[in-house]
Amino acid sequence: MALSFFYAVLLILLVYTIVPTLMARLGKIGVISSLPKGGRWVSLTFDDGPEPCYTPQILEILERYRIKACFFVVGTKARAYPELIKQIAAAGHTLGNHGYRHRAVCFQGPYSTTREIRETNQAIEEITGEKVRFYRPAWGLFNLCSICYYRLNGLKAILWTFMSWDWSKRATAESIARRVLSRVKDGAIIVLHDSGSTPGAADDAPAQVVRALPVILDGLEKRGLKVVPLEEALKARQPGRLTLKKCVQRLWGIFEWTFRKLGRIRELEEGKNSFYRMAPRRYRGKEWLMPDGTLLKPGNTYLELHINNNRLQELIDGDMSIERIVLKALREAQKELPLLADLLKNNPAYQDVKILFGITLLHRGTERLGFTSIEMKPGLFRTLTGWYERWLLALFHPYGYKALKTYRKKLTPRYLVMTRQELINRYYRPGGNR
Numbered sequence: 001m002a003l004s005f006f007y008a009v010l011l012i013l014l015v016y017t018i019v020p021t022l023m024a025r026l027g028k029i030g031v032i033s034s035l036p037k038g039g040r041w042v043s044l045t046f047d048d049g050p051e052p053c054y055t056p057q058i059l060e061i062l063e064r065y066r067i068k069a070c071f072f073v074v075g076t077k078a079r080a081y082p083e084l085i086k087q088i089a090a091a092g093h094t095l096g097n098h099g100y101r102h103r104a105v106c107f108q109g110p111y112s113t114t115r116e117i118r119e120t121n122q123a124i125e126e127i128t129g130e131k132v133r134f135y136r137p138a139w140g141l142f143n144l145c146s147i148c149y150y151r152l153n154g155l156k157a158i159l160w161t162f163m164s165w166d167w168s169k170r171a172t173a174e175s176i177a178r179r180v181l182s183r184v185k186d187g188a189i190i191v192l193h194d195s196g197s198t199p200g201a202a203d204d205a206p207a208q209v210v211r212a213l214p215v216i217l218d219g220l221e222k223r224g225l226k227v228v229p230l231e232e233a234l235k236a237r238q239p240g241r242l243t244l245k246k247c248v249q250r251l252w253g254i255f256e257w258t259f260r261k262l263g264r265i266r267e268l269e270e271g272k273n274s275f276y277r278m279a280p281r282r283y284r285g286k287e288w289l290m291p292d293g294t295l296l297k298p299g300n301t302y303l304e305l306h307i308n309n310n311r312l313q314e315l316i317d318g319d320m321s322i323e324r325i326v327l328k329a330l331r332e333a334q335k336e337l338p339l340l341a342d343l344l345k346n347n348p349a350y351q352d353v354k355i356l357f358g359i360t361l362l363h364r365g366t367e368r369l370g371f372t373s374i375e376m377k378p379g380l381f382r383t384l385t386g387w388y389e390r391w392l393l394a395l396f397h398p399y400g401y402k403a404l405k406t407y408r409k410k411l412t413p414r415y416l417v418m419t420r421q422e423l424i425n426r427y428y429r430p431g432g433n434r
Helices: 002-025 055-065 075-080 082-090 110-128 144-152 173-183 205-222 230-234 244-263 309-315 322-346 380-396 400-407 420-427
Strands: 041-047 070-073 094-097 189-193 276-282 301-307 353-360 372-375 414-419
Touching: 002 144, 002 244, 041 055, 041 230, 055 082, 055 205, 070 075, 070 082, 075 082, 075 110, 082 094, 082 110, 094 110, 110 144, 173 205, 189 205, 244 309, 276 322, 301 309, 301 322, 309 322, 322 420, 353 380, 353 420, 414 420
Parallel strands: 041 070, 041 189, 070 094, 301 353
Antiparallel strands: 276 301, 353 414, 372 414
16 A cells, blocks of 8 residues: 555656656657757847846847847846846847746646746736746746646747756856857757856856857857747747647556556456446545445445546537536446446455545536535645646646636535445346446
8 A cells, every 4th residue: 555655656746747847858849949940040048037237238249239039037036127127128039937936846836836937927017018928947847737837828838959058167158159159050049047146057157158148149140040039930830740738648648557557446347448447445544424324444445436537538529518528427427337336246356345435526416326425625635636637627628728717616526425335226236237
């Protein structure tokens, strides 16, 4: 039990933090790390500012060369230096979101993650009156929530083609210019920094950038590469055939398969794509009295039920309301309850099962099937469960999160329980269940 729990936690962390970053950084899925090739162009971006000492110097150089760049600013610094933000915008440069406190989102929960992005957008938009279009997470790290949030709010995630290492303590103006000019190619997105106050950066690193920038711009011109604004080049970008949502669904399928194997969750009927998946578990909580008088004690066996998300996805049409989804799910669930009754009645491996147990958002109308719907106690577990279940439903609905907005308050997770005796009384028919 302890080992299975450890693996489950490890898998959740893997899917929540590591996989999204690998998708973005290595797979280039759902992010932009280069411009369309063939235009003989590159884009210039600056991170971690604004900084009163260095940002004006960089703006002066860009003005001299008549070049427009994108500044990915930190929200707290935007609030601290609004005049610099106005100066950047007035010069015709683009402002992007780099998080509110420059924190790694892979170590943050859903609320903290969305707040980092939302508050930075608000800061920039209040100062400039312009809507933010681009987002670059601190250190280029992602989690599932950050991916969902920026996609749902119309932001484009911008990374870079290569690192210049301009922020390191050993960097010099010469090494920065040499590294950029030796690696730059058509379509590159170049990242430099106009602040050295973030963790791990050298305090005087931006001073080296200021010295290197004219050398870099002269070198790009000699190579016949034009520096263009991000938005200008991205207009020519063709959308990929494999969407982010499909990639996440595929990755989630791998995660679910692995989780089922580790958790010993099996199909109701071996070899068939059942609506229910199940696993017998040992009860570890306090004594729990069921409505029909059945007492669930610590150490008793219960049958944990899981909805097969692939089967649920097959039921959902693009314009389907939550009510229709629930109705279809109830019909599918009802078809397989006789099979469950037969299993508990006749299979020796399930003779000790006392109740069926599950957690779901789709609980309306389940009382008609014999389940008792029980409200979960307020707390962290209910909050996280609700967020997870809603995210999962949005992932498999063709219209995603937008289709669920009007139902947000109604979509609260509940426990569903049915005693063994209730199941058998309602659904077992000797010789007629199959």
